[in-house]
Every structure is written in C-alpha cells, then in structure tokens.
Amino acid sequence: MKRTDQSSLVGDKDLAVYVKPRFYSIGWRLLVYFFFVSLLPVFIIGYSMIQNSQYLLQTEISNKLEAIAMSKLSKIQFLLDESQGEFEDFFMNRSDLLTSIDQMLRESDFEKRNDVRKDFQELLSYSRHFSELALLDRHTGRIIVSTDPSKEGQKWDDPVLFEKGVSQFYTENLHYASELNDYTLGMSMPLRHTNSDFLGVFVGRLDLSKLYGFLGDHAGFGETGETYIVNNEGYIIYGIGLNSYYRKMEPAIRQRLVAEYKQTPLSTEGAVRGMRGETGIAIYDDYAGNEVIGYFENIPKFDFVFLAEQFTNEAFASVQVMKFRLVWILFGVLAANVILAFIIANSITRPLSKLTESAKQISSGDYEALTQVTGYDEFGILAQAFNRMSETLILSLDETKNIIRVLPNALFVLDTQGRITSVNQAAERLTEFGSQEMAGKSLEELIGHTGDGQKEEIFNLTDLRKRGAIYDLQAFCFTKYHKNIPISLSGVVLKNKQQKLIGFIVVAQDLSDIKASEIKLQASHAILKKEKAKTDEEKAKAEALLESIGEGIIAIDPQGKVLFMNQKSEAMFGRSSQEAIGRHYAENFDFEDAKGRPIKSDIFSVSGSIVMDKKIVFFFKLDNGKLPLSITVSPIVFEEKSMGNIVTFRDITKEMEVDKAKSEFVSLASHQLRTPLTGIKWLLQEIFRKGNLGDLQTEYMQDAIHSNDRMINLVNDLLNVSRLETGTIQAVSEKVDLFEFLHPIVREASILSKETGRILRFHLSGSKIDVMLDPQLIGQVITNLLSNAIHYTDKGKTITISAEKKGKAIVIKVTDEGIGISKEDQKKLFSKFFRSKEAAKRSTTGSGLGLYIVGKILDVCSGTIECQSEEGRGTTFIVTLPIKGPVNKASEKTLILKKLFSPLKK
C-alpha cells in the first residue's frame, strides 16, 4: 500500500533537519531535577544530624570525663588523707620506741640503732602507704636511721622536708627527685619524747604505686583514655603511656617516649590552662600530637594539674561512623538517581523517538508510518493521537486527490523544469491524451496562444515564478485529435514551507460552453439594472420621507452599527451621516442620565418586538451643554428577522423648561398663599377661643375655620403635586410595625366616620408584620383613601380597611360600599385634576388632586395601586408595597435601564 505518486505534490524529503537533543534532553533535566530534589536534602539533613549528634556527644563526653576525673581525684585525696593519718599515728602508744630512740641518741649505741631500724622496718611492714621511713638528725638533717640502711648518714633528697619538719607536720608536693630518678612525695614531723625532748625529724616517703594505680586505671575510658598529673612547671609526673593505645607499642619505644615527655615541660592547651589555674574541657592536641578531648583541673592543695584525656577519634567514633554512613548514603542516592533518571528518561524518550521516527517518515512521504507506542499513559495517548493524525492526513490527502480528480477544470502539475508530472481527469478529457501520455511533456506541446496549433511558450516560467500567479490567460488547447479548444489559463507556483519552489500548477478552463452563456448573461444584466433603478427610487423616497420627519432618526443594524441618520439627527448631534454611518453608535454618541452619569449600557439594542419606554430621558452631551432627549427604540423586523433598530429622538428642551417653570411657580405661589391663610387660621382660632359667641356665630366660626383648612389643604396638595412632579420628594425608609403604623391613621378616620354616621372596620391578618416604608408619605396615601371612601359612601354603610403580607409585599385594601366608579373613569382616576361625574355631583370640595398625589407617592415609594369597582356597589383600592421598602429612585432608574438593556460587554 505504499504510495509513491504523491511526492511531487507534497515537497522535498529533507523538509526538516532533525537534531539529536543533547544537554537539554529530558534525561539530563531529570538527572538535575533528581539531584536537587533528593541528594541535596539528604545531604543537608544528614549534615545537620551529624552536627547535632556531635554536639550532644561532646556534652556527654564532657560529663563523662568530668565524672572520671572527679572519682579519681577523690580517690587520690582519700589516699593522701589516709597516708597523713597513718604517718601521724606511727608513734601512737609507742613510748617504748621513743625511749629506745632517746637512748640511742644519748648513747650513740650502734646496737640500739639496729634495734631502732628493726622497729622502723616493722612499722613499715605494717604500713599501707609508705615505702621508706627515716629519722633525721635534729641539727644536721642527716639520716640517722632509715628503713633503707644504705641511706643512713646521707642527707634526705628534699631539704624542705627537714626544714619544715623541725617545727610542724609537713607534707611536701609531689615532685621529681633526680637522685631517685623518680617522683616522690614525703611527709615529715618533729619527733618528741614524752618528756618533750626533741629527738629529731621523722620523715616518710609515700608509696606512689597506689596513686599511679588510680591514674593508670582507665576504666570507662575506652582504648585511648588516660589520666595523668602535671606539676606546676608543666612536667608530667605520672600517668602517660598507661592506656591501651600505648601499651600496644613496643615496650622500649614506649619507655623512651615516656622518658622524653617527662623531661620536657608540656605545652598542650589542657596543661597550660590547668597551670593557669583553670578547670574545664577542651579539644586540643595532646603531648604526642593526637587530637584529644581533655578535662583539666588545677589542684592547688598538691600544686599539680590533673588531666583526663581521650582521643577524639575514639570519643567521637560514633559520629565518624555516621559521617561515613552519610557518605555511603549519598553515594547510594546518587547512584539510585542516575539509574532512576536513566530509566524514566528512557521510558519517556523511547516513545518520543519512535514518534519522531514516524514523524520523519511522514514528512518524507510515507503517510502510513503508524507509531507502535502502546500503553495508557500520556505517551500512549499521544501515539494514538499521532496515529489518528496520520490517518486523517491520508484521508484528507485522498480527499484532495479526489477533489482534484473530479474538478471540472483541467489541472496540470508541473515540476520546476515545467514538465508535466500529473494531471486530473478533466485534463485528460480536455486534451484527449491519457495521463501516462502527458507525463514528462512540456505544457507548450499541448497549449498555445492561437488556434493555429503553433507550439510556443505559453507561460514564461521565469515570469510566473516572479509573479507567483498568472490568471485568465486566453489560449487554446490542441487536443490529441487536433481540435482547438478555447481555454482560460491560470497558473500558480507551488512552494514548500521554506519558500522553495517545488513546481507549478496550471488550471485550464474550457471556454467553449461559457462563450455561449455570456450572451444570456448580458440580457439578464439589463433587466437587473432596471429593477435596481426602481428600488433605488423607492429607497430615495423612503429616505426623503425619513429626512423630512421633525424628529431625529437613526437606524442601526443588529451589531449596533449606524446604517442611516436623518438630517434632524445630524443637526441634533452635530455629526454628519458620512461620519457616523458604518461605525458603532457607541463610538458616535455619548449619552448620560439626568444626574450626569454616562450611560454605558447597550441602550439601543432592543431585541424582538420590545419598544423602549418613551419616558426615559437621556441627555446628549453637546460642547455647550446638554440636550435632553426622549428616545424610542423600535425593531426593524423583515420577514420575521430582526434587521436592526430604528431609534427616534425627540428634543424635549422646551417641555422640560415649561415643566420646571410651572413647578417653580406652583411652589412659590403655594408658599405665598400659605402665609395669609395662616393668619386667617390663627385669627379665627383666637376669636373662637375667646368665646362669648352665640350658637349661630359659633357654627359660622367653625365653618370659616373648616373652609380655611380646606384652602390650606388644597395649597398643600398643589405644593405636593409640584414637588412630586419636579422629583424633589424622596421616600425615606423606616422600619415600622404595620399595626402600629396603621392604627392612629384608622382611628382618626374612624372619628370622622363616626361623626358622619359611617362604620369603619379594620382587619389585620397575621401577627406582627415589620415593614420598611416612608410613614409620612404612605400615611398620606392611606388617609387619602379612607377620606375618599368615607366621602363617597352613604350613611350607615361600611368601609373596611385590611392589611396583610403577601410574599415579599404588603397589601392594604380600602373597600367601601359607596357609589362606585365607572370603567371609563377608572382609567383616568389617577390623572391630575380628574373628578368623576358622580363624585362631582356628590361633593364640590374635591380638588381632583388626591388620587393623583396617591399615585405619584406610590411611584416614589415603589408601590402600586389598583382600583376595582362596580358602579353603585362600591370600590376597592388595593395598595401594594414592597416589604423591604422603597427602592432608591436613582438606583431604580439604573435598575430599569439594566432590565431593559443588557449592559455592554467589554
């Protein structure tokens, strides 16, 4: 199923250059990503853990070192205390020995000396702490008797011991005695006979092996722990070379080392600081250069520094292990990362390279290069999509080929040299050659300028190449069977995406049939022209009609573009129709509302058959002010389809001026009328109050007051009307209980009804009803309705007022059994100065303003009123008020706007 014949139509094989991805490849990015996501946190956490445990361990070791030092020091202390006790107690209860010493000294008897020495040696054999005892001459300090007879006659190695021991008990410091080639610690005291004769100085040398034993015992101190003593000059007294670390050395080397250290003063941090009198713990290099953690304490009593040290590599071994492990873990994670990144990258890139491979194949012409990527992950889906794409490509290619095949016009595909590579069926029909016969031929062999069959270049290929396309060239086609057919020839160049020329397409249209139909076409053209002239005339007539209308008219299409503007609207808006037509009306005109806010709503778009409310007034901004307009929008409907809207503008400047003047006059007049009326009122009241009036006079007086009040009421009504009309009254919103609100009004009315012999009933259904309303304005409405009802109802009949809550509204009904209102009059009931015939017959006092005011107030308060009546039977007025109170007038206006016109979306 390989297709090979389409390559000439599609393009070069090396259409795109594929580059292998390198450092930005998914694998590398994954590796870097994994590195940062896993390796770095592991390192940071591990490092901080090590730091933390090293700190904890150091504290622990410090505590341990201190404890070891304490225990050893206390043992040493105890040892010295015990030795001192023993030394002092040697001659307790031994007056016999003292006597024989006394005799020995007096008689210079050598036999006695031997006895005394024996006694000394006996003392020493029982002693637990001493290695040598001797008696020094009280004058010379020479040894008289010693447990070691070889030393008799010599001086004691430390002269201080004798000097001090002459007068008191004395313990010398631990020190190095060169004569002994060892450290020594001696004690001395004056030896006196019971008769207080001073016999000499008794001295003893401490056996230091126990002390050394304490120092050398490194229990709880590991392999490298050691304790040793340094004297006040920094010389090591004892203790080094005793730990397991040194013990493992060759004994000779060890002894040499020890001897060396004993001869050089120590300058390690522990020793130096200890000699300065400090006590503490530090990490430093010891005498042999090993890093240790050491505890040092200066013991002033013995004048030496005690040191306890342990190699840090042993002390912190566990941390070392941790560090070591961390390195391994890091290596492990790194290795895992690399492997994981490699696997994932591979699993991602393998299907990708497969897809790339397929894409390459498709671009090189193999449209059936399906991808063998399976699975349900993103790659599986991508592969499916890819396969679908290539299927679609095949289909669309087939489609294109089919279209070309069945195209009524002959189509020739030429290569860059101008040789035919493929043709369609129409070309075969036109030329009468088969496609195989035509392949490789140049176009000139088939087509020429004239009908004489001369072969010449019909398309200059260089020219075509330059121009890109040549259209409608008149030519002739020479068929296989020598017919010359008139054709129209067009050619285009075929380029690939890189704008490289890959061939030409030439289309030839057989003109032999068209030539005949051209004549027919000309005839119908003439008819059309006539018809058009007619319609133009009609249109001109209609336009003239529109132009002559006194109101501004514009027509807009459903998209809001201005189609037409008459002269009046040109004058109104100061725009010529040429300027405005074709542009959106919002670009042409700025409208604003009564408060000067721009109207942004899509004001003229009215769908269906809605006609916009005429009452809404817009102002058009002029350079020198505003033009008040009343606007009507009506849809243009043609064959049940909306063709746009006709907008009519009426300039209402005059009306507004008249309205304003009228209202101002009424307002002023009312005020001026009120002042004298007030005077009359008060004067009459004063006269009436002063009394002394006869019955008739009293009645007249009341009548005068009453009639003056009527006058005042009338003026008040007129004033209200003017204010309502100019819009200066705004409803306030107060929360009231419906019963408490209505009760005083009804009571006042019931006084009037009782006086005049009518019955007034009050029904309030439901419990407490809270409602938001303007008590003054609504009170006026109810009073007015009740007063009307009483006026127009016969004596003895009933008037009912009821109130109830209905959904989100309050419904108040005033029903009377009065004269009723005819259907005809009901329509005019709420207009200004209107009085029904029946009402006028009955009473002459009405001004015809009451219900007008009621209506206006309810407008302001967002309420409604309805009248149901039957002549002679009675009337019901139904007032409905929103329970949430009056909607603010200003926002109400925009509300209406919003309802009527959907806002312009930007």
Next chain:
Amino acid sequence: MSQNTKKILIAEDDPFLVKIMANRLREEGFEVETANDGDEAMQKVKGCSYALLMLDLIMPNKNGFEVLQQMKEDHCNIPVLVFTNLSQEEDKEEVMSLGAKGYYVKSDIAIDELVEVIKENTKEKTEA
C-alpha cells in the same frame, strides 16, 4: 433676665402674624419683642437676653438661614424655633443642622399648639 417673665423675640416679616403671635404670647405671660427682618433680629439677639427666638425663614435683608448661621458663628446660644411656611424636608434638615431646636410649618399648626410648643421650650430653659 427676669425670673418670672420670659422674654421672647419674634423674627417675622408678616405684621399680621406678628400681631397674633405677640398678643397671644403676652396674654400667656411672656415678654415679647419683635423684629421685622433678619438684620433687626440679629441686632436684638446680640444682647443674648432672650429665652427663645421664634424665627421665620423668608425675610428681607437677612433670611432665617443666614440668621442661624450668624448666630452659630457668634456662639449665641439662644434656643431657636423655626416657624415657616417652607415645608420641604431639605429646609428642615438644613435648619436643624444649623442648630435650631424645632421646625414648624405655620399653616399646619394651630395657635394653641404653637403656645404649647413655646411653653414647653422655655420651661426646659429655666430648668436647665
């Protein structure tokens, strides 16, 4: 100021109304003085010796609003009741914001009620 008789100033340009009010209030035991326009009212008020000022709003030379404004600037704290025939809510609001103690529409108030209002307002003053 006398303890028993309270002095009241009526600022009103309509002589007819002035006469009725003044007569009636004198009858009720008040000492009454009158001013025919805003300037006169301002001059009389300067001494600050009134228990109450009854003020009209529409007057020649200086209207009631201006009188109230001036009094406010002068820190004159004589209580003021406005008696007018302007009945718009905005007028009332403005007058009250300028410091008036009350607002009454003359045509809608009976003379007896007016007297009650005056008594009520002067009583408060002496108690305070």
